[in-house]
Amino acid sequence: MAPVTARNIFKKFDDVLAVNGMSLTVPDGEFMVLLGPSGCGKTTFLRIVCGLERQTSGDLIIGGNLVNDIPPRARGVAMMFQSYGLYPHYTVRNNIAFPLKTQHVSRGEIDKKVNWAASLLGISHLLDRRPRQLSGGERQRVALARALVREPTALLLDEPLSNLDAKMRASARQDIRQFQQRVGITTIYVTHDQVEAMGMGDRIAVIDHGRIRQVGTPVEIYEDPADRFVATFVGTPPMNLVARNGGYLGFRPENFLPKEMINGSDAAEFSFRVDRSEYLGSERIVYGVLDGFNPAEVIAAKLPPAHVAEESIRPGEWHRFAVRRGALRYFDANGKRAMSH
Amino acid sequence: MRRAVLNAASDGAFYGAVAIFVVLTAFPFYWMLITSLKSNPDLYNVANTPFWFNETPTLEHFRYLFEQTLFARWLLNSLIIGLCVVAITLAAAVPAGYSLARMTGRNGEALGIGIFLTYLVPPTLLFLPLSRVVASLGLQNSMWSLVLVYPTFTIPFCTWLLMGFFKAMPVEIEEAAIVDGCSLFGAFVRMVLPLSIPAILTVVIFTFTLTLQEFVYALTFISTSAQKPVTLGVATDLVRGDIFFWGEIMAGALIASIPVAIAYNLFLDRFISGITGGAVK
Ligand SMILES: Nc1ncnc2c1ncn2[C@@H]1O[C@H](COP(=O)(O)OP(=O)(O)OP(=O)(O)O)[C@@H](O)[C@H]1O
Numbered sequence: 001m002a003p004v005t006a007r008n009i010f011k012k013f014d015d016v017l018a019v020n021g022m023s024l025t026v027p028d029g030e031f032m033v034l035l036g037p038s039g040c041g042k043t044t045f046l047r048i049v050c051g052l053e054r055q056t057s058g059d060l061i062i063g064g065n066l067v068n069d070i071p072p073r074a075r076g077v078a079m080m081f082q083s084y085g086l087y088p089h090y091t092v093r094n095n096i097a098f099p100l101k102t103q104h105v106s107r108g109e110i111d112k113k114v115n116w117a118a119s120l121l122g123i124s125h126l127l128d129r130r131p132r133q134l135s136g137g138e139r140q141r142v143a144l145a146r147a148l149v150r151e152p153t154a155l156l157l158d159e160p161l162s163n164l165d166a167k168m169r170a171s172a173r174q175d176i177r178q179f180q181q182r183v184g185i186t187t188i189y190v191t192h193d194q195v196e197a198m199g200m201g202d203r204i205a206v207i208d209h210g211r212i213r214q215v216g217t218p219v220e221i222y223e224d225p226a227d228r229f230v231a232t233f234v235g236t237p238p239m240n241l242v243a244r245n246g247g248y249l250g251f252r253p254e255n256f257l258p259k260e261m262i263n264g265s266d267a268a269e270f271s272f273r274v275d276r277s278e279y280l281g282s283e284r285i286v287y288g289v290l291d292g293f294n295p296a297e298v299i300a301a302k303l304p305p306a307h308v309a310e311e312s313i314r315p316g317e318w319h320r321f322a323v324r325r326g327a328l329r330y331f332d333a334n335g336k337r338a339m340s341h
Numbered sequence: 342m343r344r345a346v347l348n349a350a351s352d353g354a355f356y357g358a359v360a361i362f363v364v365l366t367a368f369p370f371y372w373m374l375i376t377s378l379k380s381n382p383d384l385y386n387v388a389n390t391p392f393w394f395n396e397t398p399t400l401e402h403f404r405y406l407f408e409q410t411l412f413a414r415w416l417l418n419s420l421i422i423g424l425c426v427v428a429i430t431l432a433a434a435v436p437a438g439y440s441l442a443r444m445t446g447r448n449g450e451a452l453g454i455g456i457f458l459t460y461l462v463p464p465t466l467l468f469l470p471l472s473r474v475v476a477s478l479g480l481q482n483s484m485w486s487l488v489l490v491y492p493t494f495t496i497p498f499c500t501w502l503l504m505g506f507f508k509a510m511p512v513e514i515e516e517a518a519i520v521d522g523c524s525l526f527g528a529f530v531r532m533v534l535p536l537s538i539p540a541i542l543t544v545v546i547f548t549f550t551l552t553l554q555e556f557v558y559a560l561t562f563i564s565t566s567a568q569k570p571v572t573l574g575v576a577t578d579l580v581r582g583d584i585f586f587w588g589e590i591m592a593g594a595l596i597a598s599i600p601v602a603i604a605y606n607l608f609l610d611r612f613i614s615g616i617t618g619g620a621v622k
């Protein structure tokens with residue numbers, strides 16, 4: 001258990017700059033989520049942290065030691081691979097036991113820990129099978145058990161839940177988080193699922209094209225996105241952005257409300273033409289355009305509960321909508337967060 | 342009705358094609374077998390039908406082979422040469438194939454192809470320079486010269502073969518082992534080697550077959566009967582002038598081909614089937 005610090009890490013593959021100057025500090029015991037679109041360099045960064053890949057430049061510090069030239073086995077981190085990397089010629093039991101065997105842990109201790117990890121992930125009945133006799137989700141849990149079974153300096157998880165069904169994913173999310181909090185292990189968790197990121201992370205690092213766009217708590221990321229990328233990557237639907245005064249004006253769909261819902265005068269008002277309406281059970285989302293703005297900028301509004309079931313706001317109609325001033329976000333011409341414009 | 346006829350016709354065509362191949366490949370063995378069991382009068386009478394026994398079969402040729410020639414010695418020589426060459430080939434080709442597959446990046450591909458190309462240089466060109474090497478090592482007329490020479494063509498081919506196999510093996514397995522506390526070499530021994538058993542067996546059988554059937558080098562480097570491998574012994578010592586000891590030649594060829602046939606049929610299929618399944622998504 002140790003803090004992990006990356007200082008200005010670059011990684012270049014031939015002509016691809018996979019990691020483009022990432023600096024990140026994960027304090028001891030923190031659950032850090034790396035969130036970003038496919039191909040943004042998340043896996044590459046994890047591979048650098050665990051030592052499978054050597055960074056082109058930059059420093060990596062684990063537990064206060066500079067580990068640039070330390071081989072993976074001496075770094076003591078555990079990693080769960082995006083594609084699992086199970087040992088096909090070992091049983092599930094031996095797969096999970098392997099990291100302990102290389103540390104020369106005693107037999108009794110190994111048995112105890114393997115059984116503990118297996119029951120934590122609900123795979124106790126699979127211990128004598130081989131990986132090829134497992135379903136995708138079961139393989140994923142074996143890989144996870146193998147990463148959890150020893151006490152690593154840091155735990156790296158590369159999209160560990162992507163193959164589970166929705167129900168199992170929710171419970172695994174909880175299990176991982178509980179385990180992490182109980183053991184207090186420094187964790188870097190890679191995902192491109194923002195629900196996972198928001199729900200699990202102590203902090204989230206949003207990554208795009210090999211760069212960290214913002215690091216912050218889920219609330220900071222959601223409420224105060226540092227730039228247009230973060231604003232539009234997080235949230236379903238994402239933050240609405242319209243061009244104004246050479247910059248951009250942003251507001252979340254749930255803050256874009258029928259005018260009569262907003263009491264007090266400190267609000268920005270718009271004429272909103274509804275084009276499309278989506279009923280999602282617990283909520284209704286309508287899409288349309290704003291009068292006086294570029295009609296290519298599609299605006300989403302998440303309607304409050306009162307409007308969900310009854311269709312009081314229908315496609316083709318014009319309505320007065322408003323956003324409280326406090327909920328408005330400004331971005332400059334380069335997409336960076338600004339205080340106003 | 343029409344459909345049934347069509348089905349029968351396509352079945353017929355399929356089995357017909359298979360039958361042709363079966364006859365084509367099995368015929369030499371059949372020929373070897375009956376020839377080795379025919380008595381000499383039966384063999385050399387032009388009036389007899391050659392496809393079946395005209396007189397009672399005999400084991401005379403086998404007896405002659407083992408009692409009147411050095412056939413047993415040749416078999417032993419072939420076995421020793423084969424085992425040594427297999428060991429040398431494995432020792433060189435496994436690490437070489439692995440390094441080419443994993444550690445040399447883009448240049449590895451070109452290097453691998455280059456290595457494979459050396460396999461294509463015909464022995465008829467190579468035996469001249471190699472005979473100098475053999476002579477300077479004092480190995481002329483000794484079967485150990487073959488142990489030295491055969492790896493020059495088995496190693497390139499097997500390196501290339503193994504390279505392809507290692508490339509197809511998911512690298513995550515080794516990486517997981519490395520993160521789980523193995524050194525690179527440890528991951529190689531504990532993960533790569535056990536998972537490569539099918540490929541390694543292929544290499545063993547291939548190498549052994551290749552050394553068993555090799556003729557040109559053996560012919561040029563060895564003249565003493567006691568040093569000959571079985572292919573050379575059968576072909577040279579059983580042809581005196583223009584007399585071919587057909588019965589003995591066929592008996593020798595049959596015995597030499599049996600172990601190879603067994604190896605191919607028993608081991609290969611069994612080991613190649615799905616050892617690597619389930620490692621990755
Ligand atoms: N070994 C490699 N050689 C060349 N390019 C690579 C290599 N590994 C990754 N890349 C490139 O680096 C970039 C980042 O890849 P990476 O695997 O880190 O993305 P990721 O964020 O994990 O994506 P995903 O969410 O799809 O897993 C990609 O453009 C990829 O093509």
Ligand SMILES: [Mg+2]
Pocket residue numbers: 042043044082158
């Ligand atoms: Mg990835």
